Amino acid sequence: MGWCTRQWGSVGKLLLYLHFLMMMMVSTSYEKSSPPSKVFGKSNSTALFGVQLQVQSSEQVAVIDNGLFRLYLSIPGGDVTGIGYNGIDNLLETLHDDIDRGYWDVVWNWPDKPITFDRVHGATFEVVTETEDLLELSFVRTWNVSVNETYAPMNIDKRYIIRSGISGFYAYGILDRPEGLPDIDMDQVRIVFKLRKDLFHYMAISDERQRIMPMPEDRETGLPLAYPEAVLLTNPTNPDLRGEIDDKYQYSCENKDNIVHGWISGEPPTGFWIITPSNEFRTSGPIKQDLTSHVGPISLSMFVSTHYAGKEVGMKFRDGEPWEKVFGPVLVYLNSDTSEEGVDSLWEDAKKQMAYEVESWPYDFVSFKAFPSSDERGSVAGQLLVADRYLSEEYMWGESAYVGLAPPGEAGSWQRENKGYQFWTRADKIGSFLIEKVRVGDYNLYAWVPGIIGDFKYDVNITIAPGSAIDLGLLVYEPPRQGPTLWEIGIPDRTASEFSVPQPYPTLMNFLYTINNQDKFRQYGLWERYVDLYPESDLVYTIGVSDYRTDWFFAHVTRNAYNLTYTATTWQIIFKLEKVIQSGNYCLQLALASANEAQLQVRFNDPGIDPAHFSTGPIPIGNDNAIARHGIHGLYWLFSIEVPSSHLCSGNNMIFLTQAQAKGPFQGVMYDYIRLEEPPGNLNY
CATH class of the missing domain: 2.60.120.260 (Galactose-binding domain-like)
Incomplete structure (x- = not known):
């Protein structure tokens, strides 16, 4: 196979399928020797009925079936223990315990103390909405002083939405700190999905960044390098990968581009994708970088992290400060294809679904009151000009400027902001911009222009009310400049x-x-x-x-x-x-x-x-x-x-x-x- 598999042309795709077939033969003993801890039923190929829920109290599991796939959630923990789809009993790694397949976690610490990795398991379970077309489930963990050394002091509500006709499920969370809780730092909030390593070998992040990936055991037999995430593959399962480096940070991505990523199984051709239709709930603005998918196979939905920024962008809660934020929803999207162009078609279909989700934001099917619908939001428009008298006698267009609304602060503070919501867009060739779907609240308007140094901040606070459409007119940015x-x-x-x-x-x-x-x-x-x-x-x-x-x-x-x-x-x-x-x-x-x-x-x-x-x-x-x-x-x-x-x-x-x-x-x-x-x-x- 060699070099051809790295070119991703038609010949490379054919070789990719041959590789998948080889890997399936290799994995036969894996499947026989490692049965799932629970039996997961196969989904129908088409949606013949609405969303159905079965609560199996004896096994502490909720089973949701919409005719396209089946979702298995632990009760009351709210962990994703299984996903049945496309004739596959479980897309998630059955070698792992139920609680180590699809889960939320939080990284936090008491001030000046070591960090704690907190797996978030619900303590109560509730059906929020149940109709033929939609099911929303809630798994809540409420903090109390008796667990103050174990769990992050906040209330966490993990929610899942399954809709009729949608091949996948939505996940979102509400993190809430009532007034008076003790001081903490919080550096990470995310959802983790660990897929079956016998099935998923091909990873895609963008049109240019997709490839056959190593197996997790290849890292174990490899040579550790200067930091733990980087390993030289010395004896990989796929010999074509010998001599390569595996490092999850090589697949990081800026928030503005981190919209869809995931994995493809070759036999049967099946895709698992995480689609993030909005960045409003992510921290530190549009060019903050974060992890996506990596060897495991693992896919991540990162909401808060200090990657590529450090503790400066971590959350700090002091003096009993109250706080609430909705993270998500994100969509875990599943697709399949029986054509010879399975890899290409699955990726292209995932991008089409991504575009649909972006257009549909904010969703009108989310029940939580703190997730506002479109008519409860507002917009801000304007035109940004640049005045630099040493470059031009005339005003210059703020071409392709990044323009955003973020909580009030100093110029440039948006890149360190982490507790509120941010809304960004790109200006056109003449600096005109429109920021839509903005939550109600008080903001500053920030901008920076490629090719121009420094940060712009509009000097008037902006208050967004339901249905408001604010036109700021012409704005002029005077970048730092002393002389020619x-x-x-x-x-x-x-x-x-x-x-x-x-x-x-x-x-x-x-x-x-x-x-x-x-x-x-x-x-x-x-x-x-x-x-x-x-x-x-x-x-x-x-x-x-x-x-x-x-x-x-x-x-x-x-x-x-x-x-x-x-x-x-x-x-x-x-x-x-x-x-x-x-x-x-x-x-x-x-x-x-x-x-x-x-x-x-x-x-x-x-x-x-x-x-x-x-x-x-x-x-x-x-x-x-x-x-x-x-x-x-x-x-x-x-x-x-x-x-x-x-x-x-x-x-x-x-x-x-x-x-x-x-x-x-x-x-x-x-x-x-x-x-x-x-x-x-x-x-x-």
């Missing part, structure tokens, strides 16, 4: 993707990303290539000579000096000034796309001056780990650094950028954009 541009490095797009991303080590590759060159930053171990490319001295970049696409390494990392002893690294920017303007200060606009346990020091023409002319200090709670986790960006940081003319000279000048924290390989920063500005007064037009 002397030179610049990079593109202000909040990522480091435009810089030099090296080729991975030939022995440490994920072949998916040798095909999809756009995502080559997702390869493992790229941080180690810095020392290979700069073995004797650190990076030197000369303005007017160097090219940031080839000469600016994508991450400013530490240097492995000897025997895992790490040292700080100092990069140099060399530039020439014909004459130093004495009438005012210069300004260095320095934007970071990521910071992980870093401290950036900036010096001008004197590499030894102490203290440095400017230092970020240990970047506050900057722990996004994007370097190790192939993220190309974490949180955005912008520093506008005044540079007295006395620091510069006529002729050649040097800027020294030192990443001073150096205890390990993953400390460092990714730059988004650097610009040196003259003192104000000299316009470019």
Whole structure:
């Protein structure tokens, strides 16, 4: 099979089916030796009747059948113990216990205490709605002081909705902290589904990111690498995967793109998908990254996490603060196909279902009162312009701007916001935008424009009432700017993707990303290539000579000096000034796309001056780990650094950028954009 299976063309798809058949033969003994702990009936192929519920008290299970599939939920725990579909008794992994197949969990801690992994099992069970066309079930865990060392102090209501004619089920949760509960931090809320490893081998996240995946035992026989999630496959079940890297973070995705992902079984052709029709309940805005699906096979619905951001985006509840939030609904969608193009058709069908779910949001069949319908929501419209007098005498369109409503805060606070709801859109070519389906409440309007530094915030609070349609008219963003541009490095797009991303080590590759060159930053171990490319001295970049696409390494990392002893690294920017303007200060606009346990020091023409002319200090709670986790960006940081003319000279000048924290390989920063500005007064037009 070899390389052809990685091209995903027609020949590759044929080979994929041959692979599935081979895997089914291999898994025969698995099925015979591991019967399910409960017997799951096979679903009918068509919906011949409405939604039916059977509560089997003796087995503590609720069985729901809508004629297309069967869903098995533990009572009163509310765990998904089985999914019968397409002639398959159970899509979930029957080798696991019932409570370890489809479940909710919360990661939390008392302030300054170790974290606790809390599997959320309901204590009471209730049928909320039961009609021929729809069934909604509720599984509630109410917190009380007697379990204060075990469960997160909040009330959690897990709900499932099964509809007639829908091949799949909706899941959502209500997390509630009444006033007066004790202080906690909460860093993760998610739903986990563990699928049968004898069936599901093909994973799809996007049109470009889909492939045959390793088996879980391949990780066990592999070679652990620099952190536990990364493993070199040395003796995989599928020999074509030998020598590849498996790492769940290689399949992470930004919120705005994390709408549908899942797995495909080849025999019978069956798809399992998680569809998230709205990001309103996710934390930290549209470009926050998170996990999707990975080896297990496992699919995740991530609601809250600190991935690619650190504790700064984790929830902190203090002084008895009351709080309630609805997470979801998300749809677990099931599909099947008997045609020869099963893989393609299942993925395309999942995308069509995703589009339908997005269009249907907010759902009109959710019974919970705190989930507002369309006519209980509002909208905000306007047009964003950019005023930068050193770029253009005229206003510029806020083309393709990200524009969003989030809880009130400072400019840019949306990327660290975690307790409320956010609503985002993209402006068109002339900066016009419409944000629809917004929950009632008080918001600030935020924006940022690709190609322009900084964050915009509308200076008036916006109150959304039921049915409101607010038109803000023309809005003008004046980005940070002191004077005309002397030179610049990079593109202000909040990522480091435009810089030099090296080729991975030939022995440490994920072949998916040798095909999809756009995502080559997702390869493992790229941080180690810095020392290979700069073995004797650190990076030197000369303005007017160097090219940031080839000469600016994508991450400013530490240097492995000897025997895992790490040292700080100092990069140099060399530039020439014909004459130093004495009438005012210069300004260095320095934007970071990521910071992980870093401290950036900036010096001008004197590499030894102490203290440095400017230092970020240990970047506050900057722990996004994007370097190790192939993220190309974490949180955005912008520093506008005044540079007295006395620091510069006529002729050649040097800027020294030192990443001073150096205890390990993953400390460092990714730059988004650097610009040196003259003192104000000299316009470019």
